[in-house]
Amino acid sequence: MVENLHPNLAPMYEEVLERNPGEKEYHQAVYEVIHSLNPIAGQRSEYMQWSILRRMCEPERQIIFRVPWTDDEGNVRINRGYRVEVNSALGPFKGGLRFHPSVNLSIVKFLGFEQVYKNALTGMPIGGGKGGSNFDPKGRSDAEVMRFCQSFMTELYRHIGEYTDVPAGDIGVGSREIGYLFGQYKRITNRYESGTITGKGLTWGGSRVRTEATGYGTVYFVKEMLADAGDDLDGKRVVVSGSGNVAIYAIEKAAQLGATVVACSDSNGFVVDEQGLDVELLREVKEKRRERLTAYAEARGGSVRHVTDGSIWSVPCDVALPCATQNELDGQAARTLIDNGVRVVAEGANMPCTPEAVHLFQESHVLFAPGKASNAGGVATSALEMQQNASRDTWSFEATDTRLEEIMTGIHRRVVETAEEYGQPGDYVAGANLASYMKVADAMVALGVV
Ligand code: GLU
Numbered sequence: 001m002v003e004n005l006h007p008n009l010a011p012m013y014e015e016v017l018e019r020n021p022g023e024k025e026y027h028q029a030v031y032e033v034i035h036s037l038n039p040i041a042g043q044r045s046e047y048m049q050w051s052i053l054r055r056m057c058e059p060e061r062q063i064i065f066r067v068p069w070t071d072d073e074g075n076v077r078i079n080r081g082y083r084v085e086v087n088s089a090l091g092p093f094k095g096g097l098r099f100h101p102s103v104n105l106s107i108v109k110f111l112g113f114e115q116v117y118k119n120a121l122t123g124m125p126i127g128g129g130k131g132g133s134n135f136d137p138k139g140r141s142d143a144e145v146m147r148f149c150q151s152f153m154t155e156l157y158r159h160i161g162e163y164t165d166v167p168a169g170d171i172g173v174g175s176r177e178i179g180y181l182f183g184q185y186k187r188i189t190n191r192y193e194s195g196t197i198t199g200k201g202l203t204w205g206g207s208r209v210r211t212e213a214t215g216y217g218t219v220y221f222v223k224e225m226l227a228d229a230g231d232d233l234d235g236k237r238v239v240v241s242g243s244g245n246v247a248i249y250a251i252e253k254a255a256q257l258g259a260t261v262v263a264c265s266d267s268n269g270f271v272v273d274e275q276g277l278d279v280e281l282l283r284e285v286k287e288k289r290r291e292r293l294t295a296y297a298e299a300r301g302g303s304v305r306h307v308t309d310g311s312i313w314s315v316p317c318d319v320a321l322p323c324a325t326q327n328e329l330d331g332q333a334a335r336t337l338i339d340n341g342v343r344v345v346a347e348g349a350n351m352p353c354t355p356e357a358v359h360l361f362q363e364s365h366v367l368f369a370p371g372k373a374s375n376a377g378g379v380a381t382s383a384l385e386m387q388q389n390a391s392r393d394t395w396s397f398e399a400t401d402t403r404l405e406e407i408m409t410g411i412h413r414r415v416v417e418t419a420e421e422y423g424q425p426g427d428y429v430a431g432a433n434l435a436s437y438m439k440v441a442d443a444m445v446a447l448g449v450v
Pocket of ligand 1: 094095096097166167168169170171198350375376378379380382
């Protein structure tokens with residue numbers, strides 16, 4: 001790996017490995033960005049001076065805290081809470097909270113690192129950070145989730161604010177959790193500071209389209225990728241992994257644009273619905289009833305297959321949208337997709353494709369979009385929510401959706417142009433990393449050594 005890096009970059013990556021032992025997801029995210037800097041490592045010395053890259057790889061602040069709470073049986077439970085504030089050169093730290101048993105420091109750091117570059121690509125004035133806990137909301141009652149969120153916020157509140165750090169949702173943190181978190185923040189501070197947290201409900205400071213934004217944005221990005229190739233989504237077969245917030249709205253938008261989405265998944269397996277997934281039913285099962293996809297298959301009946309062994313990526317498709325979680329699509333899955341004729345892969349989740357999978361897609365001339373470009377619509381709409389909060393205004397669905405689509409089109413254009421400028425046409429990974437790195441680096445040079 002290190003041998004593929006420019007001699008100016010290799011020692012910096014080695015330093016990251018040494019300083020952050022065992023954090024494999026963090027190493028993976030950092031390597032991908034550093035590798036993309038090869039074309040500027042020799043010539044563009046202003047981006048290599050003042051230890052810009054070294055500072056970018058060392059988060060500004062990392063907070064780890066105990067989260068004690070009481071379950072419905074009266075047992076005291078202990079979880080670990082995190083907030084990693086990675087970079088605030090472009091604006092207040094901004095990024096979601098993830099509640100999932102797999103959450104550890106490496107995962108929060110990789111997500112926070114990715115967030116810096118993603119947020120820079122949106123063109124909005126936001127820095128990057130991420131947080132969360134190894135708490136698992138699955139199977140917990142509303143009262144338990146509320147007590148957990150209140151305890152989590154009782155520590156977090158002192159670190160966040162409209163001008164400091166603005167959390168939002170991620171896996172396991174939806175509008176229910178955001179409500180309990182915001183409620184506790186409001187109670188502790190005695191201030192209705194809407195701009196401190198995004199993903200809020202529509203009656204208490206939220207933005208229209210925020211729920212749909214990550215999934216819709218991913219599909220708007222795919223639309224641009226296809227348009228550049230003289231094509232569109234009409235009649236395409238699409239496979240979407242996951243069945244959470246990102247997946248559901250990617251499915252909805254792809255179907256609206258004429259595609260047939262034939263499969264989606266959860267941690268127990270996947271469903272194949274050749275007629276095209278019924279989004280209304282999916283929302284009913286996953287969002288309202290909080291049930292598994294088996295319930296979808298039962299309710300839909302007929303030709304729907306529920307598969308518990310095997311990979312969703314064995315379902316043939318033109319467009320694959322991994323919208324579940326990190327490293328869910330490996331080299332073997334990539335090979336199967338390529339053999340089955342996939343043409344576009346766009347990440348709706350954060351880093352769902354392994355480095356080997358990305359390499360295989362690029363080598364086979366499959367159009368591949370990294371999450372920091374293609375899933376930036378969620379955080380971009382969070383920034384629109386912050387704008388509405390700051391001006392005490394609410395925008396219509398149409399106006400907000402139009403802004404989202406413009407932002408995604410803008411990201412696509414910047415990424416494509418940057419890749420061309422640095423001699424890597426069609427390489428969305430290089431384009432996204434170079435464009436965002438240079439934007440953050442410029443601001444860091446201007447702000448001095450801080
Ligand atoms: N968790 C989302 C992401 O990965 C959204 C973050 C936000 O809205 O701040 O970008």
